[in-house]
Amino acid sequence: MKYNNILVEIENNIAIIIFNRPKVLNAMNTETALELSNAMEKCQEDDNVRVVILTGSGDKAFVAGADINEFKGKSPSEIMRFSELGHGALRLLETMEKPAIAAVNGYALGGGLEISMACDVRFASEKARFGQPEILLGLIPGWGGTQRLARLIGIGRAKELIMSGEQITAQRAYEVGLVNRVFPAEQVMEETKKFAQKLAGMPPFTTKMAKYAINYGYDMALDNAISLEIQCMSQCFSTQDLKEGVAAFLEKRKPNFVGK
Ligand code: CO8
Secondary structure, three states, X not given: OOOOOEEEEEEOOEEEEEEOOXXXXXXXXXXXXXXXXXXXXXXXXOOOOOEEEEEEOOOOEEEOOEOHHHHOOOOHHHHHHHHHHHHHHHHHHHHOOOOEEEEEOOEEEOHHHHHHHHOOEEXXXXXXXXXXXXXXXXXXXXXXXXXXXXXXXXXXXXXXXXXXXXXEEHHHHHHOOOOOEEEOHHHHHHHHHHHHHHHHOOOHHHHHHHHHHHHHHOOOOHHHHHHHHHHHHHHHHHOHHHHHHHHHHHXXXXXXXXOO
């Protein structure tokens, strides 16, 4: 598939996906959502990719939401398809076996915030702004905002943002647990790559088990979630990397994980 709206770079086992529609602050139209979906499938299949970073082109926006130009004249069933398309892409991102990090370099509004929330970790520029402004257009979030935002920052704060459409700063986003780390604008990409490199050096099957147990255990009753954790943890003992990690600790040396 040829991409017209995203750029994909792969270096040192890290795929960097850049939303690239700077004239509309990287707003997501249907074609971009299809490209994101395809890129997620490719990243999942490619053993050379250990970690995925998502960011926006330019210094103004990560993604300023869905492309509002596409809303004009749409029927509820057409919008339902658009919503399902976005959900499909974000679910691929969220459940991919590899870590995904959002490097939020500017506005992450509406669908942009929703994309970042489907990532495992969010790093932000101190210039970034976050919000779910859909209500100002007469709609509600449609790519997971009503669900993932409440899970990440709590139901009261999620309602506050979704019902007011207000934007919050990166610092406030950090305080409420919406982003993991905040950096000066010129450092956010470098710091994200550094962290991605660290994750890329971890044993991939173990990373996959950690992500699986957290993602699927989160909505389970605690007893079921604990049972899932036991299953996932014991699976790690089938890997060469587990033997290496334990041996390296006992021999007081750095582990050399081989990804098996
Ligand atoms: N869609 C289309 N164009 C956009 C968008 C967008 N989301 N955001 C910005 N643009 C365009 C502007 O129209 C403008 O174009 P032009 O230069 O041709 O006038 C250009 O980008 C630059 O934007 P501004 O001049 O507005 O820049 P400012 O710095 O003044 O403001 C803002 C920046 C605050 C980000 C402002 O552009 C803004 O409020 N944008 C809209 C943000 C928004 O409402 N996002 C939510 C969209 S709805 C959504 O995301 C729902 C997701 C799930 C959908 C599921 C189906 C229902």
